Amino acid sequence: MIMKRILSGIFLIGIVLATVFIDWFFNLMMVFFIVTGLLEFFTMLEKKGIRAYKYFGTLMGLVIPVSIIFRFELTRKWELLFIVMTLIFLIVMLFKRRENSGVIVDISTTVFGILYVSWFFSFLIKIRNFPQGVGFFISLLTITKLGDIGAYLVGMRLGKTPLIPRISPNKSVEGSIGGLVFSILGALACRPLLKLDYPYLVLLGLVIGLLGQLGDLAESLIKRDCQVKDSGTILPGMGGVLDVMDSLLFTAPVFYFYLSIILNS
Secondary structure (H helix, E strand, C coil): HHHHHHHHHHHHHHHHHHHHCCCHHHHHHHHHHHHHHHHHHHHHHHHHHCCCCHHHHHHHHHHHHHHCCCCCCCCCHHHHHHHHHHHHHHHHCCCCCCCCHHHHHHHHHHHHHHHHHHHHHHHHHHHCCCCCCHHHHHHHHHHHHHHHHHHEEEEEEECCCHHHHCEEEEEEEHHHHHHHHHHHHHHHHCCHHHCCCHHHHHHHHHHHHHHHHHHHHHHHHHHHHCCCCCCCCCCCCEECCHHHHHHHHHHHHHHHHHHHHHHHC
């Protein structure tokens, strides 16, 4: 299993290095990850017996990254308009149902999947679109994923105190602390790319590290509720796309807004 995780990790690193410097290739891979993540999410719901609108939700989720890539905005607040229109379409589609039970759950989970997977992950495209976007993207990936690696390695070697066993029995307090330390070290290592003073880098590493672990726990909670071990099987030893990008779903939006404040100040 460890060897499979290592090989899958090397494969993913290779994809990132191959795509991050080429706009169209990078955008294509982001769309692929988002669509695959959405399908995984809705498939997990099906296993729980929730009849979310899988293909409609995936199609609507596809609109978000595509609109960002082509910089298409109907209004300045197009995201709010998009959410409203999605809800209207969902309600209209519900009129065709033969029964009324489960309506609220189906609508809620469909919208949640679009926001949780597509909207959150699309912030990576926004980060890449900054003038120094390649460096910013690499920095976020480094800080977030070093936190994942640190939590795994320290937890495997020193983990004794369960973190939240109800959600993820294998995660430990020691591993969580190790992950935070690795994230901070990752932020310090990215100083040439971020060009921030050391106190800001330490704070950034701490915040990204915490958010990354929250994202990981959130996906673990969803999987436990759906009674599945992994979100998918596309990556041997790692599971599905959601299993790999779960921490980035929480770190990308916050990192984007942080950069927006810094660059506009």
